[in-house]
């Protein structure tokens with residue numbers, strides 16, 4: 223198969239969908255890999271490294287879209303790219319269709335096959351191509367929180383791990399899923415006094431078993447959260463209710479109960495945030511202060527560490543890319559239910575129910591586009 227890797231052109235996106243190592247895996251089994259010039263630069267990979275791995279470098283984004291049967295990307299195509307997508311071309315990337323009718327309409331019009339990272343789903347209902355970014359954001363939340371607790375950054379001026387004779391900072395984590403668990407590991411590793419809350423008792427049992435002794439678990443409820451906020455220095459929002467807006471667990475009035483310089487990192491900002499005063503921010507301008515409480519609400523935290531994020535993402539996507547390249551999307555999706563669930567738009571039709579629901583579009587069963595089983 224001919225695979226194309228364009229440079230990401232969305233504002234501040236430095237990740238790339240394929241590493242030189244991934245290019246090698248594809249080229250050694252006979253696939254042709256075209257990488258746009260400088261596509262890997264933001265993640266620290268040079269054109270020469272791709273060439274040594276068997277890829278060819280093309281000078282423009284137009285040339286990559288023109289040549290490739292399958293485009294592998296990171297972010298959804300933006301308006302400038304809509305016209306480049308060709309009929310019957312396979313696009314394997316994050317789409318988040320339900321948040322953009324314009325994108326949905328443009329991809330329907332293109333006649334392409336859109337396989338979305340975010341809806342590839344395993345039998346246990348986990349989303350293997352979203353997990354790596356939650357791992358990155360969870361770990362980063364503590365790194366950022368520790369930084370903003372410093373006085374010059376408008377924080378309380380407390381060192382997360384303390385020193386001998388001085389108590390460490392107290393970290394409260396709301397939500398014990400992927401983000402929360404990774405945050406807890408990092409905070410515990412730095413020596414903080416950590417509490418992690420969830421509404422799922424089985425999850426708390428598991429976390430109690432696997433996390434170190436300086437992490438305590440606590441059932442999440444408004445009463446319990448309120449009892450802790452005045453004594454904690456860093457609060458991380460990491461809740462998720464699949465398919466819904468995040469519940470508001472920290473209300474505006476609670477800010478006045480917190481110590482001045484407390485830091486709130488709301489990782490759930492992309493689902494509306496679990497802190498009432500959360501507004502999305504960017505890496506250029508990541509924080510703001512309300513009632514002497516510092517808020518960090520960057521919606522694409524992994525974007526700040528493109529080297530790690532690219533490797534984490536491509537570790538997860540490459541096995542699927544290899545399957546798609548080997549069998550073609552029709553056979554690959556017929557053989558693999560996780561991949562089949564990734565199909566969102568196929569040849570002008572919406573085949574993913576929640577995307578159709580979002581814009582009142584007709585939903586066509588995906589099987590219509592797949593070969594009949596024998």
Ligand SMILES: NC(=O)c1ccc[n+]([C@@H]2O[C@H](COP(=O)([O-])OP(=O)(O)OC[C@H]3O[C@@H](n4cnc5c(N)ncnc54)[C@H](O)[C@@H]3O)[C@@H](O)[C@H]2O)c1
Pocket residue numbers: 353355356357359396397398399400401402419420421422425442443460461462463468469471488489490491492493520521522523524
């Ligand atoms: N800002 C970013 O850059 C970024 C990056 C990755 C993920 N995220 C977001 O982080 C959030 C968490 O993602 P995840 O992968 O950890 O999800 P997850 O499903 O693994 O975990 C969510 C956890 O929240 C718990 N929860 C639900 N309601 C709760 C409540 N009222 N109190 C306490 N816990 C509650 C659930 O039981 C679950 O354990 C999501 O909104 C995700 O979109 C943001």
